[in-house]
Amino acid sequence: MQPYFSKLGNGDALTGAWLIAILIVTAIVYSRSIGGEFIGDDHATIIQNHYISGWDFLWTSLVNDQHWYVGPLNLPQSAYYRPLTNVWNAINFHLFGLHPAGWRATHIALHLFLVWLVFRVATLLTNDRWTALGTCGLFALFPTQADSAVYAIGAPLSAVFQMGAFAAYLRQIPNPSPQGNRWRSFGVSLCLFGCGLLAYETAAAFPALIAAHAFILRAGEPGKQKIAGSGRTRMALSAMWPYALEFIAYLMLRSWVLGGMLSPASESSLSEISFIDRVLNAGLQVPSFISAHIKLLLMPWRAAPQHLTFSPVTGIAAPGFYLPALALAALFGTSVLLIWRHPHRSLYLFCGAWFVIALLPALPSNAIHDRYLYLPSFGFCLMIADLAVVSSRRSETRLKAVRVGVAVVAVVCAMLLYSVQYFWHDDAAWHARYMEEFPKRARLHSSLPRQPDGWGDIDH
Numbered sequence: 001m002q003p004y005f006s007k008l009g010n011g012d013a014l015t016g017a018w019l020i021a022i023l024i025v026t027a028i029v030y031s032r033s034i035g036g037e038f039i040g041d042d043h044a045t046i047i048q049n050h051y052i053s054g055w056d057f058l059w060t061s062l063v064n065d066q067h068w069y070v071g072p073l074n075l076p077q078s079a080y081y082r083p084l085t086n087v088w089n090a091i092n093f094h095l096f097g098l099h100p101a102g103w104r105a106t107h108i109a110l111h112l113f114l115v116w117l118v119f120r121v122a123t124l125l126t127n128d129r130w131t132a133l134g135t136c137g138l139f140a141l142f143p144t145q146a147d148s149a150v151y152a153i154g155a156p157l158s159a160v161f162q163m164g165a166f167a168a169y170l171r172q173i174p175n176p177s178p179q180g181n182r183w184r185s186f187g188v189s190l191c192l193f194g195c196g197l198l199a200y201e202t203a204a205a206f207p208a209l210i211a212a213h214a215f216i217l218r219a220g221e222p223g224k225q226k227i228a229g230s231g232r233t234r235m236a237l238s239a240m241w242p243y244a245l246e247f248i249a250y251l252m253l254r255s256w257v258l259g260g261m262l263s264p265a266s267e268s269s270l271s272e273i274s275f276i277d278r279v280l281n282a283g284l285q286v287p288s289f290i291s292a293h294i295k296l297l298l299m300p301w302r303a304a305p306q307h308l309t310f311s312p313v314t315g316i317a318a319p320g321f322y323l324p325a326l327a328l329a330a331l332f333g334t335s336v337l338l339i340w341r342h343p344h345r346s347l348y349l350f351c352g353a354w355f356v357i358a359l360l361p362a363l364p365s366n367a368i369h370d371r372y373l374y375l376p377s378f379g380f381c382l383m384i385a386d387l388a389v390v391s392s393r394r395s396e397t398r399l400k401a402v403r404v405g406v407a408v409v410a411v412v413c414a415m416l417l418y419s420v421q422y423f424w425h426d427d428a429a430w431h432a433r434y435m436e437e438f439p440k441r442a443r444l445h446s447s448l449p450r451q452p453d454g455w456g457d458i459d460h
Contacts, residue, residue: 023112066080120132126347134389138413145377146303158199162193193243211237214240293372297373
């Protein structure tokens with residue numbers, strides 16, 4: 001077993017053993033969800049989908065919108081182009097049929113694979129096994145991950161592709177640490193990024209993540225002369241342009257499939273709103289959107305199927321804009337002051353950039369969802385883990401305190417994660433949580449155990 005542990009732990013058997021332990025504990029905690037049922041949109045996308053049993057469903061999904069099967073004679077049916085999500089659903093159906101236990105088991109397996117990728121990326125970013133283990137351990141057991149690991153399909157599938165693409169990108173950077181063929185890794189990265197786009201649209205932020213890494217971290221790598229100003233910008237543009245071109249190609253494909261950038265239904269609903277007004281409205285929502293998800297990140301015990309949506313923001317003088325904007329400015333300023341003299345400040349700035357960049361593509365939904373934190377939470381987990389590791393190395397007393405803190409956090413997160421999975425067990429539990437969060441929505445009170453007209457309420 002030692003050679004296997006050593007290979008898994010990047011040459012260190014102890015690291016590999018700890019990683020295996022994290023994966024086993026995560027699987028045990030998530031085992032509660034195995035006995036759950038299909039919920040929410042699963043009824044429309046799986047149970048009521050009469051086309052999913054045919055193998056031609058795979059090919060048809062490649063050239064149509066995600067929900068084409070709802071009305072194949074009146075296309076497109078939605079503004080989503082996610083062929084790989086449909087392919088994933090079809091594979092699961094042919095493996096497990098209408099037995100939800102198998103579907104949920106594959107969701108959990110996907111989450112475990114992402115946890116391993118988080119370990120790989122954290123290792124490549126920090127070259128520190130304990131930071132990498134802390135990052136993947138916190139990411140694995142963070143309570144808000146339950147939404148994606150148990151229920152949502154497109155988001156975790158895309159997250160796996162994106163994290164794999166980022167790991168391949170880090171390996172192709174010309175420096176002594178990565179191994180393997182540079183161009184092969186670069187090609188793998190581009191391929192995985194494309195798969196991420198075809199699974200879930202939020203992968204559109206990936207080129208900006210590449211640019212942020214090049215601008216913040218690559219320009220200031222240890223042992224190299226630091227680059228400033230225009231040199232950083234050129235490096236960022238040089239790193240991101242292949243991914244940006246691939247994204248443009250994806251937009252052209254998506255436009256061809258949907259008959260436009262949006263579905264006809266979406267275009268008609270927005271026909272009276274100019275493009276500039278839409279951009280301005282979205283910009284006004286940014287502070288409240290980011291601050292609401294930061295609040296959820298800092299209070300993970302509030303994990304639930306859905307949270308309160310935003311109230312319309314009419315202008316910069318509205319409390320819905322300037323209050324969260326001031327809060328974010330204060331948080332950013334305080335954070336910069338605290339980390340400015342820290343030796344890993346560039347890493348922490350990148351972690352903050354990762355969180356914001358990966359979160360913003362979900363802004364058009366105008367809602368707060370646990371699943372929107374799935375990939376962005378990597379930045380938070382990496383920063384917390386590295387802060388703990390750096391602090392533990394300053395003295396024996398701090399090392400003991402950090403060990404105790406890590407144990408407490410792991411136990412609390414595991415308990416919370418085990419508890420919140422109940423909300424995604426079945427429609428009754430799911431809607432009960434909805435009624436608790438939205439007591440004035442009377443239609444939910446009469447919809448148990450399942451909404452007959454609820455297709456589309458939850459965006460996979």
